Amino acid sequence: MNKPNLPDKNNDSSDSAPDSLSxxxxxxxxxxxxxxxxxxVHLLDSLDSxxxxxxxxxxxxxxxSPIGMVPGMSVITGTLIILIAGQMMFFxxxxxxxxxxxxxxxxxxxxTSGVEKTKPWVKMFEKVVYNRFEFLAGGAVIYPIAIISILLALSFYPLAFVPLGVFAPGFAITMFALGLTARDGLLVAFGFVLxxxxxxxVWFAWPF
Known part of the structure; x- marks a missing residue:
């Protein structure tokens, strides 16, 4: 199994995104x-992808991450996920x-505070990410991943009123996204379990 680059570099420019999540x-x-x-927009542009x-x-x-606790961030991230997942099925x-x-x-x-708190956990997780079972991280599997990501992201809106309410659906989407990025089918499979x-x-935390 080969260790992947996260996310993929598009060029060798010093301004391009680095090759690890941390x-x-x-x-x-x-x-x-x-x-x-x-x-x-500044963060999206820095992805260079x-x-x-x-x-x-x-x-x-x-x-x-702790950044998600910024007021309104759950709504913003949920909407971004819906838009990106919706378009990934067609474009x-x-x-x-x-x-x-x-x-x-x-x-x-x-x-900066959120990154400092998140990076130690990310670095530990990076050690178990590999290129494996790639048939689960591309092709037609994109469609159920996109649909499930949209449905999970929809829960972000009501769960924005619940402390850490979006963590469970957000973590599942993170596994899907990381699996697609790293071509790691095991992470995608884990995403389905999550x-x-x-x-x-979400059923127990539903605020309404």
Missing amino acids: GLLTHFVDTTEGQDKVKI RSHGPMLLFPAIIAI SGKPWIPDKLEDFEFSREKL TAVAIGM
């Missing part, structure tokens, strides 16, 4: 240095994101 989180901090506020895997991974990892290029979503901003201090767990947790 490096990507650091990249978010580095590319926003000197700013008081961070816009979603036209692949849906990293694009889907971005809002999912934000949703389950192979970079997904279209409305300007109003891209212009959503929050304190860079929240970003979907069942997330549905059960």
Whole structure:
């Protein structure tokens, strides 16, 4: 089994996204240095990717990190997931994101704090990510992944009122996105298992 690059590099430019998820989180901090506020568009642009895997991974990892506790962030990340997952069924290029979503901003201090708290866990998780069972991480499997991701993301709206309510569905989507990005079918399979767990947790946490 081969160790993957996360996310894939498109070029050798020093401005391109790094080849590890923990490096990507650091990249978010580095590319926003000197700013008081961070816009979603700045983070999306720093991905330097036209692949849906990293694009889907971005809002999912934000949703389950401490950054996801920023007021309104659950709604923003849920909407981004729905848009990206919906388009990944029909288009192979970079997904279209409305300007109003891209212009959503929050304190860079929240970003740096969230990255610092998330990176140690991400680094541990990276050790078990490999290229394996690739038939589960592409092809027709994209369609059920996209549909399930949309359904899970829809739960973000009511669960925004529940502390850490989006973690379970967000974690399942993260596994799907990371599996697609790393071509790791085992993570995709794990995502399907987590979907069942997330549905059960959403049922008990439903605020209405």
